[in-house]
Amino acid sequence: MLSVEALTCSFGGVMAVSRVSFSVQRGELFGLIGPNGAGKTTLFNLITGLSAPTAGRLRYQGRDITGLRPHRIAGLGIARTFQNVRLFGELSALQNVMIARHVRTTSGLVGGVIGLPSARAEERETRRRALALLELVGLADRPDERARNFAYGDQRRLEIARALALEPELLLLDEPAAGMNSGEKRSLGGLIRGIRTRLGLTILLIEHHVPLVMDLCDRIAVLNFGELIALGAPANVQRDAAVIEAYLGDEV
């Protein structure tokens, strides 16, 4: 589904990501872990086009997507959430989700403003789908509430709803459990499993909370200092010597 080939990204001499290669299979729940600053978010930025790689290639469903701009990649069916929640704070929860319907809808400027029947119908449909997604993540009770007013954990779930509005086939979640308590984490785990099954998604997950990753993921890749140091089933990775060393001092 997604193929990362010798991907490298350096910022002014710092190798944020260095010759990383792996593949993600369709329908997999693939975890990406590593100490802080290992290059996980940079890798996400590379996959979604927010950063350009210095070397290497990215392939999605067989197609070369290296260097494509973010909105094109979104249009191909890759959606993401952000490490530091990047919701449209001043807009309502509903509007946040509705915006992400952009690539799946077509009303233009003129049609929309005039209020052509097709545009109006599309608008209604967009609302309906957005509300359904809010329902899916459990936030349907406050659709018109400003996004910035939501509790941190709820904001993260709102971001997931927004990403889902893209009707993606590949979903990238960047530390979705950050700042959540254990109850919320369990609930999130359930949500992620649920959307994988119900929506047939392939999910790439960056997460620091290792038990969650071990529990959810089919396979895990471990990054350290921008390099891939381990790849495989959770149980194997957990026992890998290089991984243990990288995490020395961190809770495992």
Added chain:
Amino acid sequence: MNGRLFLQQVLNGLAIGSVYAIFALGYTLIFSVLRIINFTHGAIFTLGAYATYALTGSQFGINGLLAGATLPVRLPFVLALLGGSLVSAVSGVIVERLAFRPLRTRGADPLLTLVSSLGVAVALVNVTQYLFGAEPYSFPDPLSELPSAVNFGTAGQPVLVRTVQVVIFGVSIVMLVLLTYLMNATRTGKALRAVAEDTTTSSLLGIDTDRLILLTFVISGFLGGVTGTLIGLSVGIAGPYFGIAFGLKGLAVIVLGGLGDIPGAVVGGLVIGLAEAFVPAQYIAYREAVPFALLFLVLLVRPQGLLGRAQVQKV
């Protein structure tokens, strides 16, 4: 084009350019420390020019609130220059306290500060106009003992540059050297550069950021006042609105040289001066568009300017 004509145009270009350069020095200094574009620099330099004029005991024109007034002092030119530049410096500080500091403490977008400075500049220039009227003023000539022009050519093929323009060029180089020395070789300069990097960390390290920012505005305002007076001396004061015109053209200079880059201000000024001087005769009417065309081009092609470093955007 013969050699003499070429030399004349080069010298003209350097002459105009050095005026832009001193103006830009104060302008870019603020950016180098605070990362904001202070459009009021133009208004303040106008105030300085008018203040110097007043301090020489000259009489104001017939328009404006202060029509026909004179100050009860009559200072020799150099002292008036210093006094006028002090007025500029103080005005700069007042503007900083009232308009910029509230935005700075709130961490406001530099764009908002630019907009605010546009408003303050327009207000100040119009207050100046309200007080002094819009008619031109010319300074009593302090350089009357010196020959009126310097000859860079030969007696038979003169290549003349007005003495005042040579003085201005000299001043711009001196100012450049002084400022560069200040920024790179003194403790104050190091502290200023620390503030430029990160204001919060600097104050945590015990640097008195407020005092340093004050100092920056004092220096910048003083330079502005000097510039205004020198231009007034060179071509006369065309009216308070020349502060806006300079403020606008100054934008081109500092962006071309590199925002915040002190040698860049001089390079930018000289380049634009030369560009204006070398506009072919048949396009002379479009000369005023040259700085802005250059500004537009630089923004598209190399926004960090000639001497600036490219900035990497962190996602």
Added chain:
Amino acid sequence: MATFLATYDFLLVSMALAAVLALTLYLPLMAGQLSVASPGFYALGGYVAAILSTKVFHPAPGLYPVSLVLIEMAVAAVVSGILGIAVGLPALRLRGIFLALATIAFVQILGVVALNLDVTGGAIGIFGIPQPFGSQLQYMWLAIPLLLLSMLFVARLERTRTGRALIALREDELAAAAMGVDPTYHKVLAFTASAVLAGAVGAISAHFINTWNSRQGTFDTSVNLMAFVLVGGSRTFVGPVVGGLVLTALPEALRGVADVGGLPPWFAQFLRDGRLIIFGVLIALGTVFFPHGLITPGLLGRLGLGRRTGRV
């Protein structure tokens, strides 16, 4: 009532046109772009109308046909739109201050060009632009519909897919792109719409003011527009409209106060001539005390005029 309208005919039409121009600053701002390029397109539109009416169309003597004015507006709109795309595509890759500076440069360049071309009349400009109406007040027949249509357009825009895309770009351009919104397309779209509208206003204004030269559509105009939007409100289309109306009327109102008498002469003079001082101070105050302007969606909501919270 009749005498009021007759006395203030020039002012009322100016207010309406100013409100439309304020919207031209608002449109790119919806996408988070501060562009002060509209005075340039305003000047261009005026020149198109002036040139067409004085040099190209040769109507019969008497009142100039309104239909020709409408044609001029259309041509001005198209020319502005084309220039808008041509300038917008390269310029809108810039962000923040750099974009603002580029648009300032654009207006300056246009001004110098206008000052020097023969077809634009050089420094003198074009005068004696034909009048489609017998009285200045009748220009309201053009100004008011244009104002209402633009208000309607922008109000509708905020509730459509395209409008949402613009607002998302304003809130967080990177996140918007990651959600599928093409930043370049939308920024150029907003910029071009703004140019088209400014051009149309320029075309009307050329007839309204009867002459057109390089003193129309300058940096001063940019400052006025910034005052309208900054003071009026930058988060809802109502803001710039009210800002434009009120701030255009304000100098006139102050002049009225000055004429009442009993004021010290210097203060009266200040009230009469101090428009730019007041605007400048308002801009500075605005950035500190009300950066989103006086009319915010929150205010509209509290007055029962807006929609529920969260809708911008």
